[in-house]
Amino acid sequence: MSNQPPSIKILVVIPTYNNRATLRDVVQRALESNPDVLVVNDGSTDGGPESIEGLEVHRVDHPQNLGKGAAILSAVHWAWDRGFTHIVTVDADGQHDPSEVSKFAERIRANPTAIVIGVRDMNSHSVPASSRFGRGFSNFWLKIACGAGTPDSQSGFRAYPVDIVRQIQCGTRRYDFEIEVLVRSVWAGASLDKVDISVRYDDQTKLDSRFAPWRDNARISLLYTRLVGRNLLPWPHKIVIEDETAGADRLSLKRPRHSLRILLTESTSPREITLASMLGILLGTLPFIACHSLVIVFCATRLKLNRLVALNISHLCAPPFVPALAVMVGYYVRNGRFLNEFSVQTLGREIHHRFVDYLVGSFVVAPVLAIIVGGIVLPLALAYRKLRPRRGADTHG
DSSP: OOSSOSSOOEEEEEEESSOHHHHHHHHHHHHHHOSOEEEEEESOOSSTGGGGTTSOOEEEEESSOOOHHHHHHHHHHHHHHTTOSEEEEOOTTSOSOGGGHHHHHHHHHHOTTEEEEEEEOOOSTTSOHHHHHHHHHHHHHHHHHHSOOOSOTTOOOEEEEHHHHTTOOOOOOSTTHHHHHHHHHHHTTOEEEEEEEOOOOSHHHHHHOOOOHHHHHHHHHHHHHHHHHHHTSSSOOOOOSOOTTTTTTOOOTTOHHHHHHHHHTOOOOHHHHHHHHHHHHHHHHSOOTTOHHHHHHHHHHHTTOOHHHHHHHHGGGOTTHHHHHHHHHHHHHHHSSOOSOOOHHHHHHTHHHHHHHHHHHHHHHHHHHHHHHHHHHHHHHHHHHHHHHHHHHHHHO
């Protein structure tokens, strides 16, 4: 598809399920900010959709509750059939201020192929602690799953490019859809953008919110597990946006000089250095015999982490210490006691047993070592970043 749509046409979408107390007010304020508003009634049973009668809005009705993701997809297809280029989703529970749709319009015009996410100000005491935790947890795993980051991956106030989202195959249909569509959009070549928004949490919005923290966070955790696993498979992702710079940062055996230049010029943040270090230790400890380097480069590339850091730190896992530790731990797991004799002669006679110990132990040792190394590398990387400009200033002074 083209990176520059011929014109921008925005549809405000309000998915609703039993939001009678707040729906009409949200719709009225949305109409003040944008002339085209679509309400997707996701099987409401409280008479909420009837409360907006008389307002000049479009409406789609689901006969039963199918989930927020299903409501957004219905809106995407409805918008595509009528020539809209973007939808901006606004929650119906009153948390969002529809007047801020104009902020999204500005970012859409500047970057029409990006998903624009409204970043909520969650410093207020009224914001539930579970929401703060959920956002931080989700932000971390979003970065792992697709290499792209955003300060608020769980915000429902968003702008979606219609032509991109309609081509992405998502398997989820409830709140977890809002995570999956971000990951798969990035895989497809889209970018993530952001705008700062306000948010309102009070007794009414908490009552009207359909997000169940335990149930929906469990769904999101399972979704991230699947997405990270899929990202590590060697099959290519479906690309929706073709860019002339696509492939410029990809390693290829057909272009060894180009690939080497990428490896030698990588730069990264302290957090990314930490994640790359943890990845290198994790994969360097696991039994990828004779192909550790290939696996590390591939996984670091997919996760958009620094490949040089991951490769270099994985050398700490070379024999003899880490494999011997894995054998000792594996023997203990299998037998309930530690190996009494650990020598070349013993290993030679019992190599088939020790190999099984190594396989078992490596899966125990790998994550533990990765966490320990991450705990060491992060403060060192943060300290180095603080000292680096000071040293530069001393040199020039």
